[in-house]
Amino acid sequence: MAVAAASLTDVVVRRSGRNILDSVSLEISEGERWAVLGPNGAGKSTLMRLLSARMHPTSGTVEIIGEQLGKVDIFELRPMIGLASQELAETIPVQETAENVVVTAGYGVIGRWRENYDELDLDRARTLLAAFGVGDLSGRMFGTLSTGERKRVLAARALMTDPELLLLDEPAAGLDLGGRESLVRTLGRLAKDPATPVTVLVTHHVEEIPPGYTHVALLREGGLVAAGPIAETLTSQNLTRTFGLPLVAEQRGGRYTARSLSLD
16 A cells, blocks of 8 residues: 555635635645646645645645654655745745756755855765756856746755755746757656655646646636546546546546637
8 A cells, every 4th residue: 555645634724814725635645746737826836835834734644655744853754755836936046056056956955155064965966967967057056047047946956955846836837848858858858767755836828737747636616526546537527527527538658738619
């Protein structure tokens, strides 16, 4: 039986009298790669804040790597969680080098100051940057990188601590077609690597789900429309319910697409 890397039970997140997440239950097990889909305002980013131990639920329980939020020191838990998000990107000093952006994950800090890193740490940071195709940018300042380059540096940072849970919040947002496809290809290779930790990826677009992803969760207005194995769950009917318009889902070569259903 698979071990749960993260689980949510009847989770509610309420802000200003409104439920951002409403009675969400979800179990993410070892070896799984999850995509989370939904329109704007569906609650995807809130779900990621819970999974990254950066938010507590209003009610319900959230367990991450066997520890329950509210009963664990989150500063001990966070190093076991790799996170790449736009929210994180906006906190990184623009003058920080790409190499430092990655290596500072070892101390769970943003911006290198007086920490000491040995050559093994620096070698790992460089290896990860190379794995994401930006090894030649290790000395470049983060603020001078393109959107796609920043996304790749943040993905490398997320893996720096050899986490047990990897969270990727809209990693392809803002990329052009070439940049998106290159990143999806890299993430697909990671998904198929048994050494890669349990992964949760948030996106608005089914085309951004890398090949090798095993499960999908569909959110709408804070509620879970459907969740489960991707082949059974990412259906035209479920996408239509999730996005509120008639959609047709298609799969080819491990990639998914969705298009509106012609009403002519």
